[in-house]
Amino acid sequence: MATSERASAGHRSGGPVIDLVGVDKTYVVRARAGRFRRERREVAAVRDVSFSVEAGEMVGYLGPNGAGKSTTIKMITGILTPSAGDITVLGHTPTAERAALTRRIGVVFGQRSQLWWDLPLIDSFRLLHHVYRTDPERHRQNLDAFVDRLDLGPFLGVPVRQLSLGQRMRGELTAALLHDPAVVVLDEPTIGLDVVSKHAVRAFLAEMNRERGTTVLLTTHDLDDVEELCRRMLIIDRGRVLLDGGVDRFKQDHGTERTVVVDFERPVPPLALDRAAVVQIDGPRQRLRFDRRQITAAEVIGLVTATGHPVRDLTVEEPDIEELIRRLYAGFGEAGDDGSGGAPAGR
């Protein structure tokens, strides 16, 4: 397919494609105070956020609910006006030059569709072709390529409201990328998806990035998204950037803990295992925490079965991002220095 070298089309200057300097966003909230009086209060959604993204990067933007992820995304895409600070995206100031910017970025909101609800999927693509006035030949090439890679063929003629979430999200991705944007911003693109669809979404984004040099910024709850896609991640909480750095480093420093959940046939006394500690007991279920660098999950499971208690079920849990951020926020393992003394377990 001859679709490769249109990398970050149109970005001229060599600088970052997304650049935030000291960005604040405050909302005025009016709460009821007394019978008729209403109190005016300012709430900071985002405080002094600065970061930049270079052309061709894939960056994960993480944080718990209400951390300010969506607010940042909305300022970057020109939906919200920042209260203070400067934002530049592809050389444009988003709110002032929103119309010009919209032609060069693609946006996916996981929870909000940009497709026409009652119309067949293909109709939305046709309309978007006219909305962005893309070159007809280019539109056809892109559409063919996306239909092929995302396997849209079987449901192109189905009204969007009848699509499954996974099918719809594949449609959303296509809709966001049909006009060859240099930058794609995705807000929770995998939320609520099953494993297969998540994989399809990730594979597609990785491919766009590799083949077209598309810059990707995505927010997510799902650490797997970041692990599979991004080399760099930003963690935000309560409006502030807590961490900006490499994903591998972060995982080494903070994401080494795992939990084995064991369901026995009947309640048994707490297991006493080497390098894996029981942290919770719930009837026949016990949760054992271990450090991946010290012992593998297989070894823990081996130890569990070696105790001789009949086991009904076993699962291994990874710490979710919320958990990691909670620990990060609480100052656990400050910059990871406490754990790095131990020998990193080979993968």
Added chain:
Amino acid sequence: MASPTLNTTADVRGLAALYGRILAARVRSDWQYRTSFLALVVSQALVIALELLTVLLLLRLVPDFGGWSTVEVVFLYGLATVPFAISDVFVSAVDRVSNHVREGTFDRILLRPIPPLIQISALEFELRRAGKLIPSAAALGWAVWRVDVAWGPAEVALLVLALASGTVIYSALWILAASVSFWTVNSREAMNAVTFGGQFANQYPIHVYRGWIRVLLGWGIPLAFVAYVPAVRLLDPANPLGLPRWLVFAAPAVAAASLAVALGVWRTGIAHYRSTGS
């Protein structure tokens, strides 16, 4: 803040074509629920027909309606209602922006390279509103045919000018009403009082009202320029308010000014938009 999308005539033509496409898509969507669609068209037509019936009944009860005959009042009614119906078909849907603001779907609209006003009026277009156009156009047609006016080119031009200005003034009113939702959610009911209420008041000769209503309809919400001013000029029955004859030519200027104000408020509203939680 001005949207820099409209630079050349090609842009405008492209936009018009796109507007047509979105409209067509919208109608195709509606057609998925065709029984309810047809029922709505009929009900809209009935509402207007009943409104006209009320005016006619009132005329029977009050034979001297400010000195105007039945045909003249129906003419006025048509002049007031046809532009209202046209703006209702093409523009009034912008008041749906309150839903988009409340549900956060306005985000999506801001992310497309087309002026938001055009997107919403096209996205929320409802063919069923055309139901209002049928009886009001019929009433105007009948009145134009029966009324005592010698229709020369000047009179026809005046009629067209009045209808066009009226459509713009009503449209400005819809846009202004819709803009309010950027500041307060759930403003639709209050604003309906201005739009539908203004339209209702405008169906009767303005000199039957008390002074303050006349001032309001003349200069506050300039609906007098939609129907009453041109009707007086064309029919020239009693001119009880002693309106100057040139006033009719002010209509396009009033229309342009109303639209400018409305668009200014609309743009300020967008800058004020707060979106919703993810």
